[in-house]
Amino acid sequence: MTRAMLHAAGVDVRFGGVHALRDVTISVRPGEICGLIGPNGAGKTTLFDVLSGIRRPDGGHITFAEEDITRRSPVWRARHGIRRTFQRQQLFGQLTVTDNLVVAQDWRGGLRPGTRRHRERAAAVLRECGLDALTDAYAGALPVGQARMVELARALADPPRVLLLDEPASGTTADERRRLAAVVRHMAEEENCAVLLVEHNVPFVMELCSRVVVLDLGRVLAEGTASEVRADPAVREAYLGTSPGTSPATSPDASPDDSPGASPDAAECEED
Template identity: 85%
Template sequence: MSRALLRASGIDVRFGGVHALRDVTVSVGPGEICGLIGPNGAGKTTLFDVLSGMRRPDAGAIAYDGTDITRRSPVWRARHGIRRTFQRQQLFGQLTVEDNLVVAQDWRGGLRPAARRHRERAAAVLHECGLDALAGSYAGGLPVGQAHLVELARALADPPRVLLLDEPASGTTAEERRALAVVVRHVADEENCAVLLVEHDVAFVMELCSRVVVLDLGRVLAEGTPAEVHADPAVRQAYLGAGPGSTEGEPPDR
């Protein structure tokens, strides 16, 4: 892997007496799709909050392209190419799908020539994501699976350098998951974007990602290729369901 584009080093986060993250180090490089998995309460979303600037860590640092951005705001990070989706969709429900993508670009200026370019870019991304037919639909009326795809499209509207995807396959159909995988691979391969993916669908992660990091109780439990992680006894016991009374490969719901 080339030099890490986004790197969290020695991250600690506490919520009162709860130690949510303990000395966590995670990185993702340009063109890489890295999976982040773990049981409920492992600290995955908390780590995403730290990476995206929504929460400042109690200890540790975040580096972006070699520069410390630990104290940078979420807005600064988003405008410099670090984009995030959410487990619970954060679409603008009263806007159309197309307008959700246009709004994501408006910070660059909305005068007439720019507005036209924003519309053209929105149309191109919707086509890439297979969402052309939904362009005029109001985002608030979409089912969960389509809403996840629209949120991904919005994150791509202004081309990202780092993409943080929080359970993008949740609530999607098999066809929607296939479309999602195609888009994520394209963004990583063709646009050299670094992708960090949190997902409970282990099969989806193992197929899509070249490297997987496992969190458990706020610590990094394991890291390696999908095959290495799947074969790790500690991971199988903590997460992949190898223990008594559980079904292998079917982690608990979040």
């Protein structure tokens, strides 16, 4: 079996008296799309903060390509290929869509910002993401769905080795979700990128991901294929708050359209 590109082992995080993550172990391999789901407050975004270096864990360690990076900064991780999108969009609103991607490449140096090579790469990524009609639009003026796709494109501007996507489908249309799914699959299958995806739109995750990990109250509750996770009574109870069979509209496999085009309900738009 291929070794993990990114691996978290025994991660603990505390906020005062609150134990946000408890002995969490999770990994993602090159070419794999792994989904991370769980009820609101389960600790999903906190785990992403640990993986991306924004927060240092109180216990456990993180390895990247078998190197311990627990104490490495977010900048070091980004420059070595660990890229992340955010639950709340982090675009440069006063820059054009193209310039948002140019800036993402500039850290390597050796080229004057905005030179042809930067812009050619930006144009290629924007075409792949279906954003080529927005190259000169200002990022701050875009609707939510397009802005999320631009944030994804920016994460791809300098090819990543690990892609951490925090609720990328939130606020998107069905067509945008289909495009998002196609881009993510391409990155995994053609670029051998390791993808870890947090998303409240559970049908989107189940359709897209080859493996799903479920967090609840800061612990790993279940892990397996989409069908295995759907059938797990503990997972259903974590989502329903009762025994399986109650309030099917909130269950992990309930949706009017069980596909990447499925739309989340209001509860799915809340923050972790």
